[in-house]
Amino acid sequence: xxxxxxxxxxxxxxxxxxxxxxxxxxxxxxxxxxxxxxxxxxxxxxxxxxxxxxxxxxxxxxxxxxxxxxxxxxxxxxxxxxxxxxxxxxxxxxxxxxxxxxxxxxxxxxxxxxxxxxxxxxxxxxxxxxxxxxxxxxxxxxxxxxxxxxxxxxxxxxxxxxxxxxxxxxxxxxx
Numbered sequence: 001x002x003x004x005x006x007x008x009x010x011x012x013x014x015x016x017x018x019x020x021x022x023x024x025x026x027x028x029x030x031x032x033x034x035x036x037x038x039x040x041x042x043x044x045x046x047x048x049x050x051x052x053x054x055x056x057x058x059x060x061x062x063x064x065x066x067x068x069x070x071x072x073x074x075x076x077x078x079x080x081x082x083x084x085x086x087x088x089x090x091x092x093x094x095x096x097x098x099x100x101x102x103x104x105x106x107x108x109x110x111x112x113x114x115x116x117x118x119x120x121x122x123x124x125x126x127x128x129x130x131x132x133x134x135x136x137x138x139x140x141x142x143x144x145x146x147x148x149x150x151x152x153x154x155x156x157x158x159x160x161x162x163x164x165x166x167x168x169x170x171x172x173x174x175x
Contacts, residue, residue, distance in 0.1 A: 024055070028060055049063075126148050
């Protein structure tokens with residue numbers, strides 16, 4: 001058997017023969033495509049463990065793969081976190097722009113304009129109600145005016161309640 005035979009990776013038919021094989025740090029370094037010094041460093045850190053002075057090939061490769069996966073999951077530098085946050089916000093903005101284009105969302109200004117227009121139309125129509133319903137009969141007309149006044153007062157009170165509730169929610173969220 002040549003000296004390099006242990007250093008080359010086996011083909012699939014030889015895999016079973018290499019599964020429990022004990023190898024030197026130099027051979028394992030070849031398998032892991034790293035330096036022998038790095039294998040020694042991995043041993044010192046407790047990632048790789050020797051058995052009878054040698055390293056079990058399959059267990060060492062598995063331990064190294066677990067180490068690399070763990071290292072990848074923990075590699076969250078401030079720069080990569082900032083980049084991830086930037087991409088998340090950019091995706092959120094793009095989703096909003098698409099929804100707005102498809103008229104699923106509107107801006108606050110558009111919403112306020114819509115509400116003002118609809119409420120203005122409703123209140124002006126409500127104000128005309130006593131004249132339309134009462135005609136020349138002043139008693140009926142006064143009853144309708146009282147109804148309109150009470151309705152507008154209820155609307156104003158409910159709007160104030162909703163505004164106060166929203167302000168309390170905002171204070172709770174900011175605290």
